[in-house]
Amino acid sequence: MTTAVLFSGVSRHFGDVRAVDNVDLSIKPGEFFAMLGPSGSGKTTCLRLIAGFDQPTAGHMEIFGETVDGVPPNRRSVNTVFQDYALFPHMNVSENVAYGLMIQGVPKDEQESRVAEALELVKLSGYGDRKPGQLSGGQRQRVALARAVINRPKVLLLDEPLGALDLKLREAMQEELKTLHRSLGITFVFVTHDQGEALSMADRVAVFNDGKIMQVASPKEIYQHPSSRFVADFVGSSNILSPEFTNSVLGQAAWASLRPEAIRIVAGGSGRISSRCVSKNYQGSTSRIALDAGGQSLTVLLHDGDESIEIGDEVALDWDADKVHIMEDQS
């Protein structure tokens, strides 16, 4: 089976800055692939390398088995949804969406029917005559999406496409993107700094840091078995256990992770350790409790109806031994 996008030893340096540093990656056909990382971690540069807006300093890249080294963007069967949409301000919605077809020289009547189809797909039928300036952020986002998918690309690149939308709209668009991905069956490569977005939408996630990929795995794997402290910390909400702590509790000195929901609060005197409540954060159906266990900070989820714990209380904790995940990368 071919790979949709292949990076082999790819680097992109800007002067002394190693934006992308010797990355190996293979994205499967039809996959919804997320590139997750903080700003400046190289995820957007990787996307730009796939689109062809940027050229690697070193390494080799393929898209569906064809080498794209030195191939300009206009000769790659890849389309991009830009972060700020990049709609052409002097064209109306229909002209924007038809742009790729017009360039290819598709006959006018076919252009029209395909534009109508694409606008229907993004629920913007009847907006064809509007200018981008007359649309809301969410609508522009849909136009950008229609303009990209109308060309039936092999790979669709999305650069933080939901970043500029408000929370409600973002959640709705997440659903729509997933539906669109299922119905089109093409490879999606999605760049985001929002771990919730990446985990909820993608089939696989690559976590970037400092131009390197820290881990590539399914969202569940990333969440349950982060391979390094960085991943555990960035993907968030997991407790990172220090070697000192694991040594005293488990008898094995190593960095490990333990999810908040795996920790149980037990009656005083029993359990593995005792700790003190440092802060409490009410979040509706649950509360997050921050605890201090002799220098090791731990987060525990407290459900509505659980025994109430106040700041300063002594709390005894327990968990199943197999829930503690020793990280592969101990650096």
Add this chain to the structure above:
Amino acid sequence: MTSDATTHGMAGSPRDGILDRLSDTFWRRPRLFLALLLAPPLLWLGVVYLGSLFALLVHSFFSIDEFSGLIKYELTLKSYAELFRAANFDIIVRTLTMATSVTIAAAIIAFPIAYYAARYAKGRWKAAFYIGVMLPLWSSYLVKVYAWKLVLAKEGVLSWLFSVFHMEAVLELLLATPVIGGSSLSFSYIGTFLVFVYVWLPFMILPTQAALERVPGNLLEASSDLGAKPAQTFRKVIFPLALPGMIAGSIFTFSLTMGDYIIPQIIGTSRLFIGQAVYAQQGTAGNIPLAAAFTVVPVVIMAFYLWMAKRQGAFDAI
């Protein structure tokens, strides 16, 4: 300090300074402030500028008594009919042709410079660009024109350069071209054209650069991402978005060329341009109505030009 704090700090306390009271009044009545702000420029624009333009328009509908040389204050189209006499119409065609050529040449030369400045120049290079473009505007127009006369003269720098590269034949061929040629560059339409392009070029570069500056770089990426070759991106995205700026620049280069009467007098043939005709008619000839009618020509042409540009959608990208 304390008294200051009490008078200014408390709401509704009595204000003693006249400026305080004035600013309070303006704060309560913002329209009054706006009216006062706009009154002087509107008076200037309305009375002095538009008024004189109107007086000009009215004069173009009067005529001159051929025996006494006095203006007859009766409405007539005689002056406009005069414009269509062969000698006068030639002047209009000549000026229009020159203004069009100068505008097109300025646009072609200005575009790459403006594009470089908008897309690539950063920091110090940008400053160098602005100084380079504006520098010629800082010195007197007459000095520049006379300097060009020396450059273009038969024994001038340009002829010398041609001879250095053994290309005298090219220059001779150029000067032997009918209509635009002449005895030397400084006595030909080519010379007039070169100086016009030089003098008005900054007025084309700056608006074009401003328009290009507002084109986000990712539009060009989007265009190539959607399959467009660089030439197609230029035609479909860059050019339409730069067009409003180029039209703005062309208004300057076109109307400044149409109205100028000094450059064609110093450099070029003895044939008149509109500006010179106006100067001659209102001065030595004393025919104010005909001078007025001549002046109306560029105004009408500009109005027509802008109307056409708007109809063609040149301002859609604004």
